[in-house]
Amino acid sequence: MATELRAVVLLSAGIDPVSGRPAPVGTEIRAIGLARALGARMIGLHAGPAAPVLREYAGYGLADIVCLDGAGHDPVAALARAIVSGSLFTDGTVDLVLAGRRASGGMDSGLLPYAVAERLGWPIVADVAEGQVAVPASRPPEFDVEQARPRGTRRAARVAAPCALAVHDVASCVPDFVFARTRMAVLRTMPSGLAEPSAPVTETVEERAYRRRPRLIASTATQAPGGQVLVDPPPQDAARAIIDHLRALGVLPPPAGS
Amino acid sequence: MGLVLVCLAWGLAAGVLLAARGLARRWRQGRPVRVDWVAGLAAVPRRYLVDVHHVVERRPEAARMHVPTAGGLLAGSVALMLAVLPALRGSRVYWAVVAVLFAAALWGAILVRRRRRPVVPSFLSAGMFLWLPAALGAYAGGALLLALGMLAVPGGGASPLLLAPLLLAVGGAGGLLVQFARGPMRHAFAGTVWLAAHARPGRFGGGRDTALRPLDLDAPRLGALAPSDFAWTALASFDACIQCGRCEQACPAFAAGQRLNPKALIQDLVAATRGGSAAEPYSGSPAPNAPPVACRGSMDAPVIGVDAMIHPDTLWACTTCRACVEECPMMIEHVDAIVDLRRGQALMLGQVRPGAAQALRRMRDSAEPGGRPLAARADGLAALDVPVLPEGGETDILLWLGEGAFDLRYGRTLQALVRLMRLAGLRFAILGEAETDCGDLARRLGDEATFHLLAGEAIATLKARTFQRIVTADPHALHVLRNEYPALGGHWTVQHHTALLDELVTGGALRLAPRDLPPVAYHDPCYLGRYNGEIAAPRRLLDAACGTRVEMERHGMRSMCCGGGGGNPISDVDGAARIPDLRMAQADAAGAAIVAVGCPGCTAMLEGVPAPRPEVRDIAELVLDAVVTA
Amino acid sequence: MTGRLRRDPRAERAARQVGLGARPRFDLAQPPGGRSPGGGVSGIGPSGRIRRDPRAEQARLLVPGGDRPRLVRGGTGGTGTARVSAPAPAQVIRVDDPACLVVAIPDLPDGRLDRLDRQVLGAARVLADAASGAVVMLGGAAHPDLVQEAAQAGADRLAMVDTALPGQAVLDPEYRAAVVCAALAALSPRHVLFPDSDDGADLARRVAAHTGQGLMTGVEVLTARQAIRPCRAGRREQISAPPALMTLAPDRVAPYAGAVREARLLPGGVDPVPVLPVPGRIRASAPRAADPATMKLAEAPFVVAAGNGVTDFGLFRAVVADLHATPGASRVVCDAGLMPRAAQVGASGTVLDAVCYLAFGIAGAPQHLQGLGRVEHVVAVNTDLHAAMVARAGLSVIADAQRVMPAIRDALAAEGG
Numbered sequence A: 001m002a003t004e005l006r007a008v009v010l011l012s013a014g015i016d017p018v019s020g021r022p023a024p025v026g027t028e029i030r031a032i033g034l035a036r037a038l039g040a041r042m043i044g045l046h047a048g049p050a051a052p053v054l055r056e057y058a059g060y061g062l063a064d065i066v067c068l069d070g071a072g073h074d075p076v077a078a079l080a081r082a083i084v085s086g087s088l089f090t091d092g093t094v095d096l097v098l099a100g101r102r103a104s105g106g107m108d109s110g111l112l113p114y115a116v117a118e119r120l121g122w123p124i125v126a127d128v129a130e131g132q133v134a135v136p137a138s139r140p141p142e143f144d145v146e147q148a149r150p151r152g153t154r155r156a157a158r159v160a161a162p163c164a165l166a167v168h169d170v171a172s173c174v175p176d177f178v179f180a181r182t183r184m185a186v187l188r189t190m191p192s193g194l195a196e197p198s199a200p201v202t203e204t205v206e207e208r209a210y211r212r213r214p215r216l217i218a219s220t221a222t223q224a225p226g227g228q229v230l231v232d233p234p235p236q237d238a239a240r241a242i243i244d245h246l247r248a249l250g251v252l253p254p255p256a257g258s
Numbered sequence B: 001m002g003l004v005l006v007c008l009a010w011g012l013a014a015g016v017l018l019a020a021r022g023l024a025r026r027w028r029q030g031r032p033v034r035v036d037w038v039a040g041l042a043a044v045p046r047r048y049l050v051d052v053h054h055v056v057e058r059r060p061e062a063a064r065m066h067v068p069t070a071g072g073l074l075a076g077s078v079a080l081m082l083a084v085l086p087a088l089r090g091s092r093v094y095w096a097v098v099a100v101l102f103a104a105a106l107w108g109a110i111l112v113r114r115r116r117r118p119v120v121p122s123f124l125s126a127g128m129f130l131w132l133p134a135a136l137g138a139y140a141g142g143a144l145l146l147a148l149g150m151l152a153v154p155g156g157g158a159s160p161l162l163l164a165p166l167l168l169a170v171g172g173a174g175g176l177l178v179q180f181a182r183g184p185m186r187h188a189f190a191g192t193v194w195l196a197a198h199a200r201p202g203r204f205g206g207g208r209d210t211a212l213r214p215l216d217l218d219a220p221r222l223g224a225l226a227p228s229d230f231a232w233t234a235l236a237s238f239d240a241c242i243q244c245g246r247c248e249q250a251c252p253a254f255a256a257g258q259r260l261n262p263k264a265l266i267q268d269l270v271a272a273t274r275g276g277s278a279a280e281p282y283s284g285s286p287a288p289n290a291p292p293v294a295c296r297g298s299m300d301a302p303v304i305g306v307d308a309m310i311h312p313d314t315l316w317a318c319t320t321c322r323a324c325v326e327e328c329p330m331m332i333e334h335v336d337a338i339v340d341l342r343r344g345q346a347l348m349l350g351q352v353r354p355g356a357a358q359a360l361r362r363m364r365d366s367a368e369p370g371g372r373p374l375a376a377r378a379d380g381l382a383a384l385d386v387p388v389l390p391e392g393g394e395t396d397i398l399l400w401l402g403e404g405a406f407d408l409r410y411g412r413t414l415q416a417l418v419r420l421m422r423l424a425g426l427r428f429a430i431l432g433e434a435e436t437d438c439g440d441l442a443r444r445l446g447d448e449a450t451f452h453l454l455a456g457e458a459i460a461t462l463k464a465r466t467f468q469r470i471v472t473a474d475p476h477a478l479h480v481l482r483n484e485y486p487a488l489g490g491h492w493t494v495q496h497h498t499a500l501l502d503e504l505v506t507g508g509a510l511r512l513a514p515r516d517l518p519p520v521a522y523h524d525p526c527y528l529g530r531y532n533g534e535i536a537a538p539r540r541l542l543d544a545a546c547g548t549r550v551e552m553e554r555h556g557m558r559s560m561c562c563g564g565g566g567g568n569p570i571s572d573v574d575g576a577a578r579i580p581d582l583r584m585a586q587a588d589a590a591g592a593a594i595v596a597v598g599c600p601g602c603t604a605m606l607e608g609v610p611a612p613r614p615e616v617r618d619i620a621e622l623v624l625d626a627v628v629t630a
Numbered sequence C: 001m002t003g004r005l006r007r008d009p010r011a012e013r014a015a016r017q018v019g020l021g022a023r024p025r026f027d028l029a030q031p032p033g034g035r036s037p038g039g040g041v042s043g044i045g046p047s048g049r050i051r052r053d054p055r056a057e058q059a060r061l062l063v064p065g066g067d068r069p070r071l072v073r074g075g076t077g078g079t080g081t082a083r084v085s086a087p088a089p090a091q092v093i094r095v096d097d098p099a100c101l102v103v104a105i106p107d108l109p110d111g112r113l114d115r116l117d118r119q120v121l122g123a124a125r126v127l128a129d130a131a132s133g134a135v136v137m138l139g140g141a142a143h144p145d146l147v148q149e150a151a152q153a154g155a156d157r158l159a160m161v162d163t164a165l166p167g168q169a170v171l172d173p174e175y176r177a178a179v180v181c182a183a184l185a186a187l188s189p190r191h192v193l194f195p196d197s198d199d200g201a202d203l204a205r206r207v208a209a210h211t212g213q214g215l216m217t218g219v220e221v222l223t224a225r226q227a228i229r230p231c232r233a234g235r236r237e238q239i240s241a242p243p244a245l246m247t248l249a250p251d252r253v254a255p256y257a258g259a260v261r262e263a264r265l266l267p268g269g270v271d272p273v274p275v276l277p278v279p280g281r282i283r284a285s286a287p288r289a290a291d292p293a294t295m296k297l298a299e300a301p302f303v304v305a306a307g308n309g310v311t312d313f314g315l316f317r318a319v320v321a322d323l324h325a326t327p328g329a330s331r332v333v334c335d336a337g338l339m340p341r342a343a344q345v346g347a348s349g350t351v352l353d354a355v356c357y358l359a360f361g362i363a364g365a366p367q368h369l370q371g372l373g374r375v376e377h378v379v380a381v382n383t384d385l386h387a388a389m390v391a392r393a394g395l396s397v398i399a400d401a402q403r404v405m406p407a408i409r410d411a412l413a414a415e416g417g
């Protein structure tokens, strides 16, 4: 690569959905993998105090993690400020902001990368399943990304640096976890530079333990037969029953003629 | 002439010493370890004569070969060296003794030759082994003839007739030196050093030492990436391998064609220390189906990789069953070597198989390899209302459920066990949601960091509660809790459920009436049998609970693995067959209609064997069926 | 607008359609010129109570999971139905003086409402009805049937905007967001609802980031008084009054099932057409459907898998291709090298997210069934009636796979020829 990309990976202090224990977020791990796939040098950026779980991201390939102290009340401003400050990389500005499409452990709205991009005035492409630097190389570099869409569908998009990419869960660029890296990682704390909020932020949002609620059934399924067992049918009947069932579910296209 | 022979013997000894120095120099490039040489060397004769021969004797023909060859050669040569004393040189008795010793060695050489005639069996190696009998025979035969000559012509003139045998002996000695410096004969020296400096002295004299050693996670290099990362004693142990192929014959992964041959693995490690393809080429059976590798290596170069010596799949096929270790006459610790290599791959490079990487991540994130909620572990026991021991609580027996408890099938085993414990009036409890993974899987996969994390949590949980002992139906958990937690500060009495049930039946707390069942064969779990030596209690229980018990050919300490250990099932190494299928076929061949098991891993693996096959029942289930309630 | 004649939305739309491309676009700057083709003045007062169709309602409220269907009652389930009334589909409900507007912005794949789009409109109805408001559907490129669909789905108004970048073949999500922001600014709605789909959520976040308004994503419960969404890795939930911007999680709120709504086309598009400071920063192409044969197993909607009961793998692969499915396999088959390891379904293989799973000769060991975690519909072909896979299946055929597979091929071939 002609010029080396400088990427910032946004990190959250995630929790594991099953156990509720602190754990790195899968999409953010993939964001690290995407940065590696793009051949970028990277710094992890976390708006908030240093937490032990951040060190785990280091195992996936982030050698340098910066925590922004005092960013709690306005993480978007703090992150954007740090990204444009020029103080993250010693040799240049940030080309790329990478994030997971949704955090796991906070409000999990997926809004943060958009808000940061908006603040920076950079374009953002979300749901990235894979990406590469576009050829021919240009300055600023362009990226060809594939956005994941339902049912394995993909959408190609091209975007130029500086930009933000939010990575989808289906991205296959999961880097290997290397314990030895976690020992070498540097966790730095930098002041966020934000003024203390004049008035304490009052959150009106009420929270409680999640309640699982049943979903509406798929409309197609109501038409499909259920729990049906055919014992020793003639193969033709079996084939017909299966084909009809698959059509009722909508997974098999109707016959060409109809 | 006598003096010439003396010179020959001393010359041979000097050559051997020189070659030994070369070996020692190579080993010194390994990681230094402290060795208690005084105690070690003092123990060598006993370790050799008792422990090694205990293993060698399992193959009488091998023992018959080795005793005259090694004994005759060593004693004859030492005797010849003693002939520096002129008095001995003049003694006919002395020459008669020398002749007898070399005659024995010659007979040994003939037997060595016979092992590979008319064809080299698949488990043996060819290469330098092919002319080893010739070198042995020439040296022993030449020396024998010369000794006979000395016997016939006392004082020993320089009869030209003796020139031919002399040349023969010199030639043979030269050949033996080559065999010693570069070939299999180095096993004599390397084996002796390894016996003296063995990494697991507790194994000798009928003891057992199977716990993996904790790794210092702050060390700059973790595990073994290159040969020089191994302890030097381990390097010596690799040189001690005589390529007898017993490990290969015992290895379940090899039998299933899963890219692993412990013998080839050890030899590849040896070759790596000698410069890869530059070394004497390996001529035994390779790791089955393993894709070709570049065969490049050196003391400090990576050993694992397609561009190195050993294909990565080889490492992950191992079930850590210790069958190879059990069979190895040189007391080599294959599992330690494999785990060292796995540690290097996992901790330094993050190179584990995808299924394993996923399990390891879940273990780090949610303390459970399947990523299931910890509260679901006891779901299978929900109907039985087993008390949960809270922090600070006290009970007699803590029942450790293990990973298998998440599986419905294994839940039935645990239900049977709980019912039996209730019948016996025991006071017990489970940890409920507080039970986390014990770390067995992480440790066998070489991820010592995750093991330490999990073990630390489990030890803290256990320390916060009071109980007399831990009972578990999972031999893997048993091994970790009983043998591996002590090094991390957790000391408890840990019992397998079959030991507890045996105690209850023997003590009269449970009465059994043998049921009229079709033949039952017991499959020993590796981690209960070989790792913990418990092979009697389960059989006693089955004898009390079932009508006929049959034994598979491989049973007890030499049982064959079900394929479920060491992370093999989640590592998904391609093979030609599946280990549990092979094991089930053995049960079938033994005429068993029921295979009794005592491990969730074995249950899952053997139940995964396609039908028709014998039924799989846990001992607890069979005992519950046979219990007589008054 | 009171007392206006009923309009023929279809004719109006046709009148506004510009160009003849595959994707019709509408020029909303043109005043509606269509004339009512007669028919009674609609608008049902609060008088007419609806007759309920319990059967249909039940069908809509069925929930998946478990062998026995469960119903969601109460909550938001029936609000849409109970509040509005329409004795016969011929009559159309009109809201003429809405107290407020609730905007729904459906995805409109292929220019039509999909399942989640209808739910979004249903949710918008819930909010609008409680506040005597009107539901405005904000849409783009449309199918000819869209207006009618929107009317049935509960839209009182239709605001059509062109979100494609003028003169460009590529899509620019930033432009789309800018157009939507401009349209919303003109409408000043009380609530805006998006589907929590990939595209819908993307748009919603762009709009929220741009306008600085709070966004509640993935709402699972929505009533007039509160909206509930999961947070903290799905372990907790957040409850608040319905905020300005929301994305609605799939299958949580029932679609509107009341009488047809007016779906009156609002005049104007966005005026002025927004100009991005840097247009075309993101150039996205149209989604490409994945090739089922090669797509990732974890994402495949329809997986056909072979187990130990399959002996003829050539035949199996042919059936998979004929069914346009993605091939999978049990571990036994992968261990034997008959299918690639990447095809393995199960605990140590891939966990599926498919709509349907068709298993030939797979017993259904627990480790295998773990791989079917989220699969709703399972079809089993197995010689063993008592196989666990048969118990898991919605349709089971107890027969030799080697005989059923060719029959499927033949049946499909007969249809095609």
Ligand SMILES: Cc1cc2nc3c(=O)[nH]c(=O)nc-3n(C[C@H](O)[C@H](O)[C@H](O)COP(=O)(O)OP(=O)(O)OC[C@H]3O[C@@H](n4cnc5c(N)ncnc54)[C@H](O)[C@@H]3O)c2cc1C
Residues within 6 Å of the ligand: B564, B569, B570, B604, B605, B607, B608, B609, B610, B611, C306, C307, C308, C309, C310, C329, C330, C331, C332, C333, C344, C345, C346, C347, C348, C349, C350, C360, C361, C362, C363, C364, C365, C366, C367, C368, C371, C381, C382, C383, C384, C387, C399, C400, C401, C402
């Ligand atoms: C730790 C662990 C992890 C595992 N992970 C996985 C995993 O990820 N994925 C996985 O699949 N397995 C996994 N297994 C293996 C699993 O336990 C089973 O062994 C395996 O799933 C069985 O595959 P099967 O159903 O194809 O074969 P079988 O068990 O042999 O079943 C074959 C089925 O085909 C039926 N059948 C036979 N002939 C015919 C015919 N002519 N026509 C129709 N039907 C026929 C039989 O009735 C039977 O039901 C794992 C096991 C362990 C221990």
Ligand code: SF4
Residues within 6 Å of the ligand: B240, B241, B242, B243, B244, B245, B246, B247, B248, B262, B263, B266, B324, B327, B328, B329, B330, B331, B332
């Ligand atoms: S490792 Fe041991 S058992 Fe295996 S071939 Fe070498 S000496 Fe024999």
Ligand code: SF4
Residues within 6 Å of the ligand: B247, B250, B251, B252, B253, B254, B260, B261, B262, B317, B318, B319, B320, B321, B322, B323, B324, B325, B334, B335, B561
């Ligand atoms: S431990 Fe078992 S599987 Fe591993 S090499 Fe030895 S015999 Fe083979």
